[in-house]
Amino acid sequence: MKFLKSLFGCVLLLGVMTTFTPTASAQSITSVPISSSDGVYLVKTVMPTPDFEFTMNNLLLVHPDSVILVDNLPPGLYPFFAFEIHTLSAGEPVDILINTSWHFDHVGLNAEFNVFDGTSTIIAHSRAGDYMNELNCIEEIGICMPPLPEEAQPTEGIRGVVKLLSGGETITLKTIENSHSGADLVIYLEEANVVHTGDIYFGGMYPIIDLAGGGTVNGMLHALNQVLASIDEDTIVVPSHGVVGNRQSVVEFSDMLRNTRKLVRKLIAEGLTEMQVMFHPSFAALDAQWGSGFIPGPVFRLIVYRDLASHRGGQM
């Protein structure tokens, strides 16, 4: 499991947590207009490791009235990332930052944008700030995230649906409960017909579900159903991680999640242990399609097993 050790420099031992500040050390950043709407860009950052590519997809809206950025990157990449953002914005600073997740890879530059860009508004789920104030560990992948400084904290905690208007674009923010974590956001750009799913959907790979941080398999499936009900065949679906897709991509990801849940539940009922389920041959076909990202199949199964075995993943 050197996949995350090589990226974040952490010690990966299940059950033995190492507190550290995750950082990334290498990157390439590219940007493209993502729809026919003016000033809407996909900013893609690749942080290569010897084992896989860690990708982060951000959205940037550059309009005469405001510059709005969806998420940022792990700590340490502000100079590179801000250069890209400011090139696209013609030097205008970021006015509003939206955090789809409170995890380090989405908020690692919150403080820098606050201090150096003067970003005065940071919007997140109303519980995100509570998580950012604490030490949080995801035991299944061996990562701990230390509390963040005051400058990194959200200034606007929201719950439910909030709409922003910028340059003729309607930006609809919807909070998501107990899915990837306990405090996520999904962002719809109504005129551009783009949805940024944060981490409730991963593009072409197994996802992380942060059980200790409030995530559940059932919640993720519920959230995906909400997204599917809100988009059409032409919607551009931008995950925080992985390839950009469409409605059908989300359907296939939901099917993978549902099939994994069904199979893990069956194996638990048969009395198999965590380790037996992690490496069970029944998942070979799913691994061939979904296991080449930064969460290997056995690690994803460990997450699903623990969720279902705790009965939180119960009866849906």
Ligand SMILES: [Zn+2]
């Ligand atoms: Zn993420």
